[in-house]
Amino acid sequence: MRQQLLQMSVVAFALLPVCNLPAQDAGTDSPRDRLPWHAAEADGKLRIICFGAHPDDAEFKAGGVAAMLAARGHHIKFVSTTNGDAGHFELGGATLARKRYGEVLAAAKVLGLEESQVLDIHDGELTPSLENRKTIMHLIRDWQADIVMAHRPYDYHPDHRYTGVLVQDAAFNVTIPTYGPTTPRVQLNPIVLFYSDRFTRPDAFHPDLVVSIDDVFEQKIDAIVKLESQLFEVVYNVNDDDRNRIINQIPADQQGRRAFAHARFSARDGAVANQYRDELIQRYGEQAGRAVKYAEAFEICQYGRQPTQRELKELFPSLFE
Numbered sequence: 394m395r396q397q398l399l400q401m402s403v404v405a406f407a408l409l410p411v412c413n414l415p416a417q418d419a420g421t422d423s424p425r426d427r428l429p430w431h432a433a434e435a436d437g438k439l440r441i442i443c444f445g446a447h448p449d450d451a452e453f454k455a456g457g458v459a460a461m462l463a464a465r466g467h468h469i470k471f472v473s474t475t476n477g478d479a480g481h482f483e484l485g486g487a488t489l490a491r492k493r494y495g496e497v498l499a500a501a502k503v504l505g506l507e508e509s510q511v512l513d514i515h516d517g518e519l520t521p522s523l524e525n526r527k528t529i530m531h532l533i534r535d536w537q538a539d540i541v542m543a544h545r546p547y548d549y550h551p552d553h554r555y556t557g558v559l560v561q562d563a564a565f566n567v568t569i570p571t572y573g574p575t576t577p578r579v580q581l582n583p584i585v586l587f588y589s590d591r592f593t594r595p596d597a598f599h600p601d602l603v604v605s606i607d608d609v610f611e612q613k614i615d616a617i618v619k620l621e622s623q624l625f626e627v628v629y630n631v632n633d634d635d636r637n638r639i640i641n642q643i644p645a646d647q648q649g650r651r652a653f654a655h656a657r658f659s660a661r662d663g664a665v666a667n668q669y670r671d672e673l674i675q676r677y678g679e680q681a682g683r684a685v686k687y688a689e690a691f692e693i694c695q696y697g698r699q700p701t702q703r704e705l706k707e708l709f710p711s712l713f714e
Contacts, residue, residue, distance in 0.1 A: 438468055441542070442538045443471050445472070445543075447477045448493040449497070454689065455542055459504050460613060462709075470510065473510070474512050475516045482627060482628060497620070503615050503619065504613075519556065521559055529562075529563045534567055542586045544587065544588055544590070545592075565696065567582070568581075581698065587693075600690045602693070603665075603669040604676075618647075621650070663687055665687070666686060666687055
């Protein structure tokens with residue numbers, strides 16, 4: 394519904410004469426000084442929006458960093474670009490979409506997110522259309538984001554790929570005052586960070602920012618166990634007999650399910666830490682870097698603002714303690 398209203402407002406504004414469009418400030422002052430409707434107007438905190446293709450992707454890929462930053466007062470929003478209504482071997486349609494929406498809201502509460510939104514686009518049907526590009530652009534502008542996170546446009550799943558493409562395509566337009574003037578441009582082009590992945594063609598992931606999430610790993614587990622349809626009810630690429638056998642091995646009780654999720658993400662986030670051990674040592678020092686057990690990693694997209702390593706450290710001081 395929110396997406397539909399946004400699209401309707403874009404059409405309505407397009408019909409107005411240019412002289413009636415809201416004036417755009419061409420100055421170089423901080424967006425904190427000119428956007429009084431944001432709670433963050435003068436608090437000096439970052440505004441971060443994380444796009445995932447489905448209602449679980451951002452939580453899986455950036456839940457640890459989001460929890461760390463939210464605990465320090467930064468403003469975090471997660472957006473799923475599809476409603477996830479096909480991501481289950483048995484449930485589907487509106488029933489599954491409602492279930493997954495409830496799951497991400499529960500996970501957001503555990504992570505301390507300010508907002509979590511799910512767009513009303515069918516799972517598996519996201520396209521890199523002009524309409525969707527404008528939706529992404531308006532979401533970034535509405536949040537007045539300093540940091541934008543998303544998938545890289547190289548992935549096995551088209552929804553993942555096109556989420557990355559749409560964010561890339563919006564990365565420049567968010568700064569243009571006369572493009573989509575129903576929302577105010579961002580004064581400074583956001584830094585766009587890609588989530589880590591294992592794909593190497595046409596271009597492998599480059600770890601520009603690798604962050605220890607050891608201090609919040611248990612909190613991340615508490616959050617992702619809320620995504621029960623994806624952790625405990627989904628098995629892909631197997632026949633019916635194998636799927637039923639695997640699902641029957643997943644614990645039914647809450648404690649057992651948490652242990653199951655803990656083991657899965659210990660391996661997953663532990664593999665990120667081991668793969669990028671050299672970067673962790675460089676970031677935290679020899680002793681602390683070698684001691685990191687779990688990590689999340691990000692690559693700087695070349696289409697957003699290009700921060701130096703020093704700027705990254707200034708932006709994320711709490712991640713370098």
